[in-house]
Amino acid sequence: MFKYTKYTLFHMLTIPFGIGVTLGGDWLYAGLVFAVGFVVIGDLLMGDDTSEPKYEAPWLLNLQLYSSLLLIVVMNFLMVWSVSDADVLGYGALVQQFTGFDALxxxxTNTWPQYAAAILGCGLLTSVVGTIVGHELTHRTWDPMAMFIGRWLLAFSWDTGFSIEHVYGHHIYVGSTDDPATAPRGRNVYYHILASTWKGNISAWNLEKKRLQKKRLPVFSHHNLYIRGLLMSLALEVAAFAMAGWIGVAVFTATALIAKAFLEIVNFMEHYGMVRNVKTPVQPYHSWNTNKRISSWATFNLTRHSHHHAEGDVPFQKLRPYQDAPMMVNGYLTTIFLTLIPPLWNAIMVPKVLDWDRRFASAEELELAMQANKRSGIKAFMEQDYSDLIRQKKEKSNRTAQAA
Known part of the structure; x- marks a missing residue:
């Protein structure tokens, strides 16, 4: 049974947040501190999960995915309730009735530093409960229920366009200069958050526009999934305003943007520095992978990214660990923190990317890598010359072709 229940970890991460917002004061730090501490320390101490169990009751896993919509509604309700002048839906009175604690x-007594921690925690948990699950569900393009719930989950980070661009753009163009989500060598994470967000939304709009034009449907209409997605997020903003006025809007927007930033940081670290000819098939080595146990359980195996990109339609429970794929520094949250310090990130990742060139890249990709190295602005990249290695890989490829 544990093979099913281990994925409820993401549910449990929201409990300290809910308790902290209700108790107020320094308890507002609880959600952020617990989530970060538990995942980072857990990844450091508990090693890898490379198991591949068989699941006879996938509906139990789907139930966990679908329940995330309720979780994200409750989390954001509590966050906005905490800054409201009113006792929305009588939540404070209900807490006092059942526990005797005066939540109102x-x-x-809450202070803005405490609120800031809670907002950051809510943004982080929204990216886990909303974005990660939304990512999994919107890959199931054949399932209307999965798409409905997945897009509403993404609406909490103003990112329903992700359901368009990611599936029909990123998975096709990953590793190439045409992919907004693939971070080129030398880029820092802060610029990537802005560039990938802007270009990703443009890509989503263009993809949806082409889809509608192909079907001879008007672009500016209810048929447009991108526009409908924006209206979904706008509806959530209206709900926040109804609860707490403009301060509610500001708090909801802040958590949404933080969640979106976390998504782009994850994009940054999942494909940093990798190159690929867009006309060639995506291979497992075109993604940075990790099998850290706690990260895997808390993200529905998003960590097994190499298999996900090799077979995008495979549900999370069937993703394989691909232990011979390029590996991240550590688990997801640990790696996220490393990206935030560009000099440290470069010190760790430049050698790993150069190793990727030598171990995984084809002769054609090495030529692309040399071009990427020149554009990087980083000396350790720019001084690389792969001419001999390119020749060796071409000769090996020719011998293999002749033997076949």
């Missing part, structure tokens, strides 16, 4: 009085 505690709320009145």
């Amino acid at each position: 009085a505690a709320r009145d």
Whole structure:
């Protein structure tokens, strides 16, 4: 049974946040501190999960995915309730009735540094509960229920366009200069958040426009999934305004943008520095992988990214660990923190990318890598010359072809 229940870890990560917002004061730090501490320390201490169990009741896994919509509604409700002047839906009164604790009085003592921690925690958890699950569900393009729930999950980060661009753009162009989500060598994560967000939304709009034009449907209409997605997020903003006025809108927007930033940081570290000719098939080595146990359980195996890109339609429970794929530094949250310090990131990742060139890249990709190295602005990249290695790989490829 544990093979099913281990994925409820993402549910449990939201509990300290909910308790902390209700208790107020320094408890507002609880959601962020617990989530970060548990995942980072857990990854460092508990090693890898390379198991591949068989699941006879996939509906139990789907139930966990679908329940995330309720979780993200409750989380964001509590976050906005905490800054409201009103006791929305009588939540504070309900807490006092059942526990005797005066949540409304505690709320009145909250400070903005405490709120800042709670907002950051809510943004992080929204990216886990909303974006990661939304990613999994919107890959199931054949399932209307999965698409409905997945797009609403993404609406909490103003990112329903992700369901368009990621599936029909990123998975086709990954590793190439045509992919907004693939971070080229030398780029820092802060620029990537902005560039990938802007270019990703443009790509989503263009993809949806082409789809509608192909079907001879008007672009500016209810048929447009990109526009409908924006309206979904706008509806959530209206709900936040109804609960807490403009401060509610500001808090909801902040958590949404933080969640979106976390997504782009993950994009940054999943494909950093990799190159690929867009006309060639995507291979497992075109993604940075990790099998850290806690990260895998908390993200529905998003960590097994190499297999995900090799076979994008495979549900999370069937993703394989691909232990021979290029590996990240550590688990997801640990790697996220490393990206935030560009000099440290470069010190760690430049050698790993150069090793990727030598171990995994084809002769054609080495030529692309040399071009990417020149554009990087990083000396360790720019001084590389792969001429001999390119020749060796071409000769090996020719011998293999002749033997076949």
